[in-house]
Amino acid sequence: xxxxxxxxxxxxxxxxxxxxxxxxxxxxxxxxxxxxxxxxxxxxxxxxxxxxxxxxxxxxxxxxxxxxxxxxxxxxxxxxxxxxxxxxxxxxxxxxxxxxxxxxxxxxxxxxxxx
Amino acid sequence: xxxxxxxxxxxxxxxxxxxxxxxxxxxxxxxxxxxxxxxxxxxxxxxxxxxxxxxxxxxxxxxxxxxxxxxxxxxxxxxxxxxxxxxxxxxxxxxxxxxxxxxxxxxxxxxxxxx
Amino acid sequence: xxxxxxxxxxxxxxxxxxxxxxxxxxxxxxxxxxxxxxxxxxxxxxxxxxxxxxxxxxxxxxxxxxxxxxxxxxxxxxxxxxxxxxxxxxxxxxxxxxxxxxxxxxxxxxxxxxx
Amino acid sequence: xxxxxxxxxxxxxxxxxxxxxxxxxxxxxxxxxxxxxxxxxxxxxxxxxxxxxxxxxxxxxxxxxxxxxxxxxxxxxxxxxxxxxxxxxxxxxxxxxxxxxxxxxxxxxxxxxxx
Amino acid sequence: xxxxxxxxxxxxxxxxxxxxxxxxxxxxxxxxxxxxxxxxxxxxxxxxxxxxxxxxxxxxxxxxxxxxxxxxxxxxxxxxxxxxxxxxxxxxxxxxxxxxxxxxxxxxxxxxxxx
Amino acid sequence: xxxxxxxxxxxxxxxxxxxxxxxxxxxxxxxxxxxxxxxxxxxxxxxxxxxxxxxxxxxxxxxxxxxxxxxxxxxxxxxxxxxxxxxxxxxxxxxxxxxxxxxxxxxxxxxxxxx
Numbered sequence: 001x002x003x004x005x006x007x008x009x010x011x012x013x014x015x016x017x018x019x020x021x022x023x024x025x026x027x028x029x030x031x032x033x034x035x036x037x038x039x040x041x042x043x044x045x046x047x048x049x050x051x052x053x054x055x056x057x058x059x060x061x062x063x064x065x066x067x068x069x070x071x072x073x074x075x076x077x078x079x080x081x082x083x084x085x086x087x088x089x090x091x092x093x094x095x096x097x098x099x100x101x102x103x104x105x106x107x108x109x110x111x112x113x114x115x
Numbered sequence: 116x117x118x119x120x121x122x123x124x125x126x127x128x129x130x131x132x133x134x135x136x137x138x139x140x141x142x143x144x145x146x147x148x149x150x151x152x153x154x155x156x157x158x159x160x161x162x163x164x165x166x167x168x169x170x171x172x173x174x175x176x177x178x179x180x181x182x183x184x185x186x187x188x189x190x191x192x193x194x195x196x197x198x199x200x201x202x203x204x205x206x207x208x209x210x211x212x213x214x215x216x217x218x219x220x221x222x223x224x225x226x227x228x229x230x
Numbered sequence: 231x232x233x234x235x236x237x238x239x240x241x242x243x244x245x246x247x248x249x250x251x252x253x254x255x256x257x258x259x260x261x262x263x264x265x266x267x268x269x270x271x272x273x274x275x276x277x278x279x280x281x282x283x284x285x286x287x288x289x290x291x292x293x294x295x296x297x298x299x300x301x302x303x304x305x306x307x308x309x310x311x312x313x314x315x316x317x318x319x320x321x322x323x324x325x326x327x328x329x330x331x332x333x334x335x336x337x338x339x340x341x342x343x344x345x
Numbered sequence: 346x347x348x349x350x351x352x353x354x355x356x357x358x359x360x361x362x363x364x365x366x367x368x369x370x371x372x373x374x375x376x377x378x379x380x381x382x383x384x385x386x387x388x389x390x391x392x393x394x395x396x397x398x399x400x401x402x403x404x405x406x407x408x409x410x411x412x413x414x415x416x417x418x419x420x421x422x423x424x425x426x427x428x429x430x431x432x433x434x435x436x437x438x439x440x441x442x443x444x445x446x447x448x449x450x451x452x453x454x455x456x457x458x459x460x
Numbered sequence: 461x462x463x464x465x466x467x468x469x470x471x472x473x474x475x476x477x478x479x480x481x482x483x484x485x486x487x488x489x490x491x492x493x494x495x496x497x498x499x500x501x502x503x504x505x506x507x508x509x510x511x512x513x514x515x516x517x518x519x520x521x522x523x524x525x526x527x528x529x530x531x532x533x534x535x536x537x538x539x540x541x542x543x544x545x546x547x548x549x550x551x552x553x554x555x556x557x558x559x560x561x562x563x564x565x566x567x568x569x570x571x572x573x574x575x
Numbered sequence: 576x577x578x579x580x581x582x583x584x585x586x587x588x589x590x591x592x593x594x595x596x597x598x599x600x601x602x603x604x605x606x607x608x609x610x611x612x613x614x615x616x617x618x619x620x621x622x623x624x625x626x627x628x629x630x631x632x633x634x635x636x637x638x639x640x641x642x643x644x645x646x647x648x649x650x651x652x653x654x655x656x657x658x659x660x661x662x663x664x665x666x667x668x669x670x671x672x673x674x675x676x677x678x679x680x681x682x683x684x685x686x687x688x689x690x
Contacts, residue, residue, distance in 0.1 A: 448590075
């Protein structure tokens with residue numbers, strides 16, 4: 001099942017490379033900012049990753065959720081913490097978040113298996 | 116084509132079971148509320164399912180649309196009624212609803228075949 | 231408090247008139263379709279107004295909610311029915327719908343007073 | 346300027362009371378869940394409030410943002426932490442979040458003045 | 461890779477035919493309007509297709525993006541122009557647009573290969 | 576009526592200044608990018624402003640719409656061109672865009688009067 005993780009990362013890397021090679025300044029700077037915004041500051045990296053996860057979940061972006069699940073997992077976020085964050089996202093965003101929650105949970109399992 | 120229906124239901128059941136087994140209180144209560152909200156009250160079940168369908172369609176959640184198409188179908192909603200509801204959804208939500216309308220129509224056909 | 235209703239309707243009428251006088255074909259046809267979609271068909275007007283209300287609520291459009299509250303009220307929708315419809319909208323759309331629910335409830339009170 | 350805070354809280358309290366007195370079960374349970382979801386658990390209250398803030402900001406719900414700004418402020422969130430959270434929200438949600446950021450900043454100033 | 465284009469067009473055509481054969485008046489008129497809105501007027505077709513592309517991208521509708529990429533490509537939009545339009549969409553709509561940008565770029569490559 | 580324009584610009588300038596003075600790097604860079612993305616490139620400024628307008632309209636951000644109406648007006652966009660762009664936005668985004676269209680039209684009139 002950890003193929004879920006590899007497939008996601010492979011496609012993402014391949015296309016990001018192409019996008020950056022295309023040299024559109026606005027796109028490149030947005031990618032750059034994305035790295036900056038999650039760096040440690042007044043808030044630590046783990047909190048920021050959880051913020052990115054919840055933002056992605058309420059906006060119902062599966063790929064963004066997967067990305068932040070993976071980085072959260074690397075930062076040592078536990079399953080219980082992840083579920084509390086996703087619980088807030090489902091409450092704020094409503095039951096339309098549930099299909100994304102199912103896919104998020106499946107991806108989290110794949111991350112744990114891949115470890 | 117009725118595989119569309121089975122695949123959807125199988126994945127949905129499997130992941131819902133896992134989510135509920137995870138014991139996050141907020142998630143469990145939201146699932147519970149979901150059952151309550153569509154029960155007969157001042158409005159009958161059929162009307163409530165159509166409300167759920169239109170809410171899902173304008174928010175462009177394919178899985179939520181499928182779920183409410185299936186329950187609407189069970190409640191005896193006709194194709195003509197479903198299409199009028201989806202027509203309102205497409206008008207209110209705009210032409211970005213159309214790709215979801217295509218998939219909804221395909222799923223409805225699968226529901227009719229599976230009967 | 232029924233000023234809420236009059237102010238809403240006055241501004242809406244004034245600007246709709248200007249928009250239609252502007253003679254943009256696409257805009258005019260969309261306005262036209264809006265009238266057609268809520269006419270009686272396989273589904274009755276009351277059901278369609280409730281569908282419009284829930285679609286407007288989950289998309290968090292206060293003015294659209296007000297419009298459908300007013301037409302629903304004219305169609306004899308009861309407060310209990312309206313609240314069940316809004317309950318589904320709040321569950322599907324999440325707690326971000328709650329501020330709109332507060333304003334909807336206030337507008338419904340104004341509609342009842344104005345009667 | 347701290348009138349901003351009082352006016353918001355007064356209207357919110359008044360309408361919430363009315364909504365709860367209306368006795369719609371689904372609405373009441375959603376309000377209830379809202380209290381539960383932000384209670385301390387695997388994640389602490391401060392982190393949860395920031396998650397609620399970012400979810401509200403990317404979904405562009407001014408009243409929800411104000412609510413979580415106020416609770417965050419009470420939990421001791423600093424201006425710098427709030428701004429880092431809102432920076433993530435603006436990056437994830439795009440420049441359409443900026444008008445909400447302006448109003449959030451104004452409300453935060455009112456919270457600081459009111460202290 | 462140009463299978464991406466064919467598969468998209470085949471499914472789209474097949475389902476649109478079924479939807480139109482179903483004879484729901486509202487749906488049929490919306491399809492009709494869709495043709496009208498992008499015809500030359502005060503703005504030329506190319507500009508209108510770019511407007512449709514950006515609207516689709518910020519609303520994160522992959523199929524709508526594909527459709528407007530194809531029509532833009534036919535109208536002679538260059539890759540650089542497409543990327544500038546998508547850059548605006550990503551800035552306005554936020555980083556949640558990025559996964560759609562990856563798929564858009566892949567589809568554009570397929571369009572260029574198919575030529 | 577041109578007070579509409581002044582009030583909007585005054586509040587916007589005042590709060591932007593405060594936000595930038597706050598020195599959050601991510602926020603500052605996003606503001607910066609916003610200037611860059613609409614500069615002339617493969618697409619001219621007028622086309623880019625119309626793209627920003629339509630993106631803002633389908634995402635239903637009144638302040639963003641006002642901003643791009645003002646810049647479009649300065650770039651010589653005619654009322655007919657603006658209406659065609661807004662027609663596309665209303666078709667793609669659905670009838671929930673209409674309340675924003677009413678306010679956009681009112682703002683455009685104020686811009687014309689202010690000239």
